[in-house]
Amino acid sequence: MELRQFKYFVAIVDCGSLSRAAQQLFIAQSALSKQMAELEAELGTQLLLRSRNGVAMTEAGKVFYEYAQGITKQVSDAKAAVHVAADSVAGSVVAALPQSVSPMIALPLMRAAARRYPDVVLHLNEELTGNMADQLLRGRVDVAVFSPAMPAEDIRFVPLVEEDFVFLESPQSPHALPPGDVSIAQATARPLVWPANAHGHCTRWLVDAVLEREGHSTAQVAAEINSVYTLKAAVEAGLGPTIMPFGLAQREVQEGRLVAHRIDSPSMFRTLGLCVSVHLPTTNAKRAVCTLIGDVVRDLCESGQWAGARAVAPAKGPRP
Template sequence: MELRQFKYFVAIVDCGSLSRAAQQLYVAQSALSKQMTELEGELGTQLLLRGRNGVAMTEAGKVFYEYAQGITKQVLDAKAAVHVAADSVVGTVVAAVPQSVSPMIALPLMRAAARRYPEVVLHLNEELTGNMVDQLLRGRVDMAIFSPTMPSEDSTFTPLVEEEFVFLESPQDPLALPPGEVSLAQALARPLVWPANAHGHCTRWLVDTALGSAGYPAARVAAEINSVYTLKAAVEAGLGPTIMPLGLAQREVSEGRLRAHRIASPAMYRTLGLCLSVHLPTTNAKRAIFRLIGEVIRGLCTSGQWQGTRLPAGTKA
């Protein structure tokens, strides 16, 4: 297989058709089609379904697409790296950020990166946590803000902040609890509005794990919603309470639209940090953004801008 075949395949999938990909790549459509036929022949399986309205991936194509994106990115990174000075902080860095963290850090991080490293192009991918694991291990992203649950043989983890989970409900809910701290039993008394538990590592998975370690069963489910913003709106509308990090709902809480209760349990928190794949090379740009993310998160934590967080024991502000 040749690099251009990976590149061509990614372009075809992203464009949705051979003709649009050919225009983007400045390649004849017949040549592009020939390359894909040769690629499928070498792999011994069909990757694309061609139709009048464009192309669609087969199941094998979906798997190959993930690897093709990572391989193409790493080769482009390598080409860029050999053309810059050894001490230059230049290049492109892709960081994956979970939906439950992005509202707190995305804008402060982008501002800090633009100010500190103007020659670095920072891409922030807001993702579901289950997607982040695959993207990091397949080389599609350079680093990910995550909990310490990735395989240690494939990644390193640097803890940055500990974030408390709170019980959230609508103050207008007839069954709302009075302000103040609640017990785990009170927090679990009603079915909760949750993100879908389709994969590990998500907020719900972390909460259920903490409940299990405290001797409680998994919470009952009132509804499953995979959009953070829709989930908060559902709680505000009275569909049921939820448990989530305070920072994710601090605006709604400050505006009185949601009520947050601290949960009387030392297990109800998560540790967030930066994950790097041990299989991918580092660059000056990646090292610089890695350090910058740590600085930004620590600053938001110690200043109180990111509510409900604390620095891990032994971490310097």
Template sequence: MELRQFKYFVAIVDCGSLSRAAQQLFIAQSALSKQMAELESELGTQLLLRSRNGVAMTEAGKVFYEYAQGITKQVRDARAAVHVAAESVSGSVVAALPQSVSPMIALPLMRAAARRYPDVVLHLNEELTGNMADQLLRGRVDVAMFSPAMPAEDIQFTPLVEEDFVFLDSPQSPHALPPGDVSIQQATARPLVWPAHAHGHCTRWLVDAVLERAGHSAAQVVAEINSVYTLKAAVEAGLGPTIMPLGLAQREVQEGRLVAHRIDLPSMHRTLGLCVSVHLPATNAKRAVCTLIADVVRDLCESGQWAGARALAPVRKTK
């Protein structure tokens, strides 16, 4: 396989048709079609379904697309790296944040990056956690904030913050509990509004693990919602309570739209940190963004802007 075939395949998928991709790539459509036929022949499988309305990926094509995006990104990064001075902090960095972290850190991070590293283009992706791990392992993402759940042989994890989970409910609920701490039995007495299990690495998985260690069965579920904002709205509307980090709902709690109860179980918290691939080189820009994320997290915790969170050890430099 040639590098240009990866590039061509990504362009075809992104453009939705061979003709539009050919125009974008400034090559003849017949030449582009020939390149794709050779690629499919070499792989021994069909990647694209062609029709008069454009192209669509086969299941094999969807898998290949993920790898092709990662490969083309790494080549762009390599080309950029060899054209800058060794001490220069410039280039492009893709950072991924879970939906349960983005509301606390995304805007402060973007402001800090623009102020401290004006020559770094920071791409910030807010992602479902089930997607983040795959993107990081395939090289489409440079750094991610995640729980320590990725394979240690592939990912370097540096802990940054420890964050408490709380029991959240609507103050209008007929089952609302009086102010104060609640037991784990009270917190799980009613079915919860939860993210789907496939995307619960930083929330649901961690709570279930705490419950298992404490000898409790997994919480019952009334609804699964893969949007943090919709999930909070569902709790506010009385669909059911949830268990999530306090910082994620601090505005709704302050405004009286949700009520937060501390759960009387010392281990009811999560640890989040930086995740980078051990298989990919660390550019100056990537190192700088890792340090910047650690600094922003620490500042948010120490200033009290990230409710229920405690900063941990400073970030280690990536290799």
């Protein structure tokens, strides 16, 4: 396989058709089609389904696409790295944030990056947690903010913040609890609105682990919703309560749309940290962004803007 074949395949998938990809790549469509036929022949499997409406990936194509994106990104990063001075902070960094973290730090991080590192192009991906580990391992993402659930032999984890979980419900619910703390039994007495298990690494999995350690049954499920914003709206509409980090619902609680109860358990919190692949090189730009994320998190916690969170990052920011 040649590097250009990886690049061509990614372009075809992203463009949705051979003709549009050929125009973008400035090559003849027939030549592009030949390259894909040779690639499929070498792999011994079909990657693309062709039709009048364009192309679609086969299951094998979806797997190959993930690797092809990572490979083309790493080659692009390598080319950029050799053209900058050894001590300069420049280049492109892709950071992935879970949906349950992005509302708190995405905008402050972008502002801080633009101010401190004008020569770094920071790409922020807001992701479902089930997708993040694969993207990090395959090189599509440089750094992720995640729970310590990724494989330790492949991922270096540096803790950043501890964040309390709360029980959230609609104030209009006929089953609404009186103000004040609630026990774990009270918080799980009704079916909960949850993210799906496949995407619950930073929320649902952690709560389930606490329930198991403290001898409680797994919470019943009222609905599974893989969107933080829709999930909060569902709770507000009375579909059921939920358990999530307080900072994620801080605005809705302040506006009286949701009610938050502290859960009477010392274990009901999550630890989030920086995750980087141990198999990929660390550039000056990546190192700088890792430090910046730690600084931004600490500032948000100390200023009270990230409610219910305690920074555990080193004073000068983490350096994976």
